[in-house]
Amino acid sequence: MEVGNLHKLEELDLSHNKLNGSIPKAIGGLLDLQYLNLEGNELHGLIIDEICEITKLAYLCLSRNKFSGGMPPCLANNTSLRDLYWDSNKLILEIPPSFWNLKDILRVNLSSNILVGNVSLRIGNLNALVLLDLSRNHISGFIPTTLGGLNNLQDLSLAHNNLQGNIPESFGNMLSLVKLNLSENNLSGKIPKSLELLIILKYVNLSYNKLQGEIPSGGVFKNLTPKTFMMNQALCGIILLRHKRQQNSWGLVKRDLSILGVRKRISHFEIQEATNGFDESNILGRGSYGSVFKGKLSSALIVAVKIFKFDSHVMLRSFEKECDILCNAHHHNLVKVISCCSNVDFKSLVTEFMPNGSLKKWLYSHNYFLGFLQRLNIMINVVTTLEYLHHALLTPIVHCDLKPSNILLDDELVAHVSDFGISELLGKEESKTNTETVPTIGYVAPEYGSFGVVSTKVDVYSYGIMLLEVFTRKRPTEDMFVEGLNLKSWVSESMPHAIIQVMDSNLLEGDQHHIKNILTSTTFVLELALNCCTNLPKACGNMIDVVVSLNKMKGMFLRRQAA
Known part of the structure; x- marks a missing residue:
């Protein structure tokens, strides 16, 4: 006062x-x-x-x-x-x-x-x-x-x-x-030609x-694109005619991403209401792309709202890619899109909320613990998703940024792959492509990090690194990895007889029979992981083989456990 x-x-x-x-x-x-x-x-x-x-x-x-x-x-x-x-x-x-x-x-x-x-x-x-x-x-x-x-x-x-x-x-x-x-109003009638002045x-x-009639063609209208008039169904004019709609790699007409494959378009105001004005108490995470908030829609549905910051053309492409992929790829272990908002000055993606957070949280927080079988099931969820992205689609998708923070867990600890902001689509008869986007250090395949070459092998390599990380509970960027030592070489040098020195000691609980079973199975998992992240792309296999190997090993683990 x-x-x-x-x-x-x-x-x-x-x-x-x-x-x-x-x-x-x-x-x-x-x-x-x-x-x-x-x-x-x-x-x-x-x-x-x-x-x-x-x-x-x-x-x-x-x-x-x-x-x-x-x-x-x-x-x-x-x-x-x-x-x-x-x-x-x-x-x-x-x-x-x-x-x-x-x-x-x-x-x-x-x-x-x-x-x-x-x-x-x-x-x-x-x-x-x-x-x-x-x-x-x-x-x-x-x-x-x-x-x-x-x-x-x-x-x-x-x-x-x-x-x-x-x-x-x-x-x-x-x-x-x-x-x-x-x-985003309910305006009708014609666009006034007086705006040409x-x-x-x-x-x-x-x-x-709900505008209708012919779009003026003079003045500022000479330089406008159809995005300016999007979702006014009764408009026509030279601007729309001269815009050649190209087929995108999905075989669909490329449309504005705010309506692509989404059940219900959502406004900036609704997103603001859902997140209580983007209150810091609702923040789920931050990254180079922007921030993720927990939100509650008017229907009472709890969602995750990813807000993209647009300080560069790269961020715009990140939003477009993520929308395009998540709206068109359909797999039960992909994060599902509920809605999105795309305006000139605000872009966000609304997805299903994962109550158990990320795999990273479960690996490194002292308040959480994942047993051997839980970790194995999570990594099987991830690899089956990658098998779908690489081999089940006419246009294969390479995620390009696999890491524990991009693996989200639902209320039953089922894994869902998220964050496709730097992903790449391989065109018809195209086994690899080039990119200038920067992946996360520690998970990068050599041909990707050095030359920007993207193929499905990039994901195989990153998956191998992540598989090592999940069962050793060591990040590839740990301070201990210096002077030529890295996560791969550290695990490789322990194989097969000193595996207990590198695996997560939290897994070694239970009776002698259970521990022996875990040691045997972990050895198999880490050997498979090392094969995935070999420096020779041709030797690293593919996700189809990895799915078969992990499911086979899981069956053997359960049979030994029951014996």
Whole structure:
């Protein structure tokens, strides 16, 4: 509360901390405050009316908190306000009518809230506005024609709402417009030809609406692709005709990945709701691709939500590959896709949730333990999946990044292979290909790591390394592996008489008969693993042979155990 004593304070920036609680009412005493930034905290409660008392405030950012309730109507008293960022909160109700009196405001971002109601005709009062983002709310009704009178507006997003009716012809008057996003609404009618007049317009997204008729061909439309108009079933025009749809390697017409093989398309807002605003308490893991969150859909289904970060073209290709493969390959030991979201600025994959986490967790956490037969069953699950990917499809798939963290376990400890972000598809009559993607150190086949050559042998090699790891409980990157010593050579030098020195000692429990059976079976497994990860690709065999060998060994283990 004592913050109210800083009467001469002009700037207060407490952004990106872990502040919680509510805004103290004493903040209204900071009469000289011009800049207030509380972004990226855990603040909650109402946005208090006392903020309206800071009449010199020009910049007000409360983004990415947990504020609820409505927008205070008294905000119109802050006539000095130029920048208002209240996105990614839980604000509800309508935008108060008084808000549209802020005629000198420049930038407004209220996206990713739960705002309802209509966009007022009085929006035309905001003549100075250069940015307006109301996306990812529940705003309905028609787009007011007065919006087209905002001649200074450069960036407009009304995406992911429930807007209906036509796109106003008056939009052709917004001569400063550079970016326009009206995607994921219920807009109908024709695309106004007046948009051709916007000579500095660079980006347009009208996808997922009910637009119809001919797409304009002049102005910005000369450079747009069909993605801009995707999922508007009644559109036609030169843009669509000149776009040659190529057959992808599955023999399917290549379509936008947000609808490819997915049962139900999901919006960014639904994903945000499912993960409680991407709350850190729901984080399942992070990687170079982005982050994975645990989520709960409106149907009460628990899911895993993989959010891709898009700071490079490589990440975009990673999302496309993973969608393409998981939506078209069908095997009971592959992680199943439930839905995905693909927008220009946000891409995510929603998959079934695996309650027992990754194989890595079970190997290296002191709170978990896998017996010999459990480990063997998991590795049989993995190899049968790879057999399917390599040999059962017209277009073989090479995973390229097999490791324990990419093997997920369901509630019965059945393994499911995940993370196909750097996978490669081998075309017809193609036994190998080249790639520039970087796999995980320690699991890389020599021809892959040195020359970027990808074939099914790459997975055979990685599987062999993982098989060694699972039964020795030693990572291929352990500190002990230096000066020419590695996991392969360490195991190889112990074979066959010193196997007890390298295998996971946690497996050596039970009576003498049981331990002898485990030693015999582990020796077989490790010999098979070494054959898989030989440096000579032609000698490493294939997954069909490995499946047969492991199942045969499992049968022998069970018979000896029962004897």
